[in-house]
Amino acid sequence: MLTKLMKYDIRSTWRDFAGIYMAILLGVIIVPLLINNFDIPIAGTLAMLIITSIIIGTIVVTVINLFHIFLKNVFSKQGYLTMTLPVSSGQLVFSKLLVSTMWIVLTGIVSVIGLFIFAFVMNPAANIKLTEIISEIHAVLNGQGYLSAALIILMTTASVVKEIAKLFLACSIGHLKQLSRFRVPVGIAAYFACSWLETLLIQGIGKAVSYLPQSSELVRQINAVADTGQLQDFVGIFNGVLFTGILFALFTAFVYSAGTVWILNHKLDLD
Incomplete structure (x- = not known):
């Protein structure tokens, strides 16, 4: 029954998170291309503002969806149906805890990938230097x-x-x-x-x-x-x-x- 609960929670929230991921990936590709094409003097500052906005927006939307997973499904009118399911409260909480953690981890992974894409599109040479730094740290450790x-x-x-x-x-x-x-x-x-x-x-x-x-x-x-x-x-x-x-x-x-x-x-x- 725990698996069915998790499937239900994933189905009820995947569209919201899919929208977040699409927005992140499109933003980190389109925005730096626009900045590079228009030769903006404050391109570096503008890029940092955009990255900050992406991070803050992702956090806000993720928290809202976490409320949707738990608050609406348990304490709203939908909770009457949820609490009549043949499952224990422990299974209910554990299911929502696992699904919420899964979405946050996936959001973090997509965000990190998006930041690397953003940095590569803005300045491909910076990624080469980053790779060299990581290799040096690995050799030291x-x-x-x-x-x-x-x-x-x-x-x-x-x-x-x-x-x-x-x-x-x-x-x-x-x-x-x-x-x-x-x-x-x-x-x-x-x-x-x-x-x-x-x-x-x-x-x-x-x-x-x-x-x-x-x-x-x-x-x-x-x-x-x-x-x-x-x-x-x-x-x-x-x-x-x-x-x-x-x-x-x-x-x-x-x-x-x-x-x-x-x-x-x-x-x-x-x-």
């Missing part, structure tokens, strides 16, 4: 860059899952019956409150770790790496930080999702 790149991708994906789960929880809190008159401000406040609690939790963990006997040795090793300037040793520490961040993001995503499921099971208030 001596193959350790692959693990770092994989961990960065996993960290980014886990952070996306966490933020989506937080957004779902904030929407659910905003739809509590007791807070129905202030849904929008309560939802926004709930989102930022969760972010603040995350910060406090990270600070608390950091303080607790500082009291461990091994913490002083770890600090000494980090300082030694900083003094010697050995990039490969620094990458090892960096990978450890990334791995810890992945675990933290997955843990908080689980907590947020569990809170959403509890609200759906005990405090659901449909429009």
Whole structure:
């Protein structure tokens, strides 16, 4: 049944995201061609403004679609049909979490590809220099860059899952019956409150770790790496930080999702 839920969520949103992707790819091809043909003096500044606009527009439209996936399908009139399906609230939240993450990851990939296309059309020579820089970094890292790149991708994906789960929880809190008159401000406040609690939790963990006997040795090793300037040793520490961040993001995503499921099971208030 989880697969059917995901198929339904994908079918209900793919047109919106397909439009986003087409707009990005057409924009990064057509706009730089126009700029180059008209020989505009401030072409570089204009190109940066366009890239910024593309990024901001993509973020805004993506967030709106995430609301469509969860808010309208659960808390609007459509929610009456959704909640009568023979599935658990956990499966419902998990399905929308996976589909939302998939769309954000795809949007990120298309955006990165679009930026490379934009840079290539604006100045093909810049891409050659970028390739040379990447090759030099790879040679310095001596193959350790692959693990770092994989961990960065996993960290980014886990952070996306966490933020989506937080957004779902904030929407659910905003739809509590007791807070129905202030849904929008309560939802926004709930989102930022969760972010603040995350910060406090990270600070608390950091303080607790500082009291461990091994913490002083770890600090000494980090300082030694900083003094010697050995990039490969620094990458090892960096990978450890990334791995810890992945675990933290997955843990908080689980907590947020569990809170959403509890609200759906005990405090659901449909429009």
